[in-house]
Amino acid sequence: DIVMTQSPDSLAVSLGERATINCKSSQSVLYNSNTKNYLAWYQQKPGQPPKLLIYWASTRQSGVPDRFSGSGSGTDFTLTISSLQAEDVAVYYCQQYYSTPRTFGQGTKVEIK
Amino acid sequence: QVQLVQSGAEVKKPGASVKVSCKASGYTFTSYAMHWVRQAPGQRLEWMGWINAGNGDTKYSQKFQGRVTITRDTSAITAYMELSSLGSEDTAVYYCTRGGRGDAFDIWGQGTMVTVSS
Numbered sequence: 001d002i003v004m005t006q007s008p009d010s011l012a013v014s015l016g017e018r019a020t021i022n023c024k025s026s027q028s029v030l031y032n033s034n035t036k037n038y039l040a041w042y043q044q045k046p047g048q049p050p051k052l053l054i055y056w057a058s059t060r061q062s063g064v065p066d067r068f069s070g071s072g073s074g075t076d077f078t079l080t081i082s083s084l085q086a087e088d089v090a091v092y093y094c095q096q097y098y099s100t101p102r103t104f105g106q107g108t109k110v111e112i113k
Numbered sequence: 114q115v116q117l118v119q120s121g122a123e124v125k126k127p128g129a130s131v132k133v134s135c136k137a138s139g140y141t142f143t144s145y146a147m148h149w150v151r152q153a154p155g156q157r158l159e160w161m162g163w164i165n166a167g168n169g170d171t172k173y174s175q176k177f178q179g180r181v182t183i184t185r186d187t188s189a190i191t192a193y194m195e196l197s198s199l200g201s202e203d204t205a206v207y208y209c210t211r212g213g214r215g216d217a218f219d220i221w222g223q224g225t226m227v228t229v230s231s
Contacts, residue, residue, distance in 0.1 A: 040217040042158075049208055049224050050158065055217035093158060097216045101174040102148070102160040 002096050006105035012113040019081040021108045023094035028074045038098035041079045045090045115139035117209050117222035124228045130197040133225045135209030137190045143167040146212035147192040153205040199229045
């Protein structure tokens, strides 16, 4: 199984400041034949299901604000919120869909400082 | 609009089975995979398995192999997840979710709380 490890477990950021979440996979999720990274990011607010933010490591899902961006390749990935808004308080998960079982990181809780 | 609507909360005794339904609307049901993911209290999301809604092929996580069965009814536009031999560790919110672009999970049901308690 591919193990997904996020850092940090939690972070507090001031409104308008940048938040950065890292995700590392235990093996590469880059599919060489199409040069795509099979890595997604989700946002989950209390009492709600997760919401897809980013797929293919860096493609924003339709309707997701452009302050959210994803980067990285192979085994190391980053989700950046360029200017934190109050509505961004949530837990964020990375997930690989390169192989089964699909696996998620442990989550990073983002709060307002 | 595109949505997945799941059945309501369940309370089960240890050793029992539970079957959760997930009704799709707003898209061509048979063109996408349907996955099931669960989340125990305070835990990370955990993938259980998926079904090709077109041909019915399934694949399950080794962790749940032998205890989980995922099916679909194309006429009812509904997918189902049945989990047997329940224990307290199966207390969780269970989600169905559609495999979208590349199979990232783009649409989620609202979740079904399953509580296992004697």
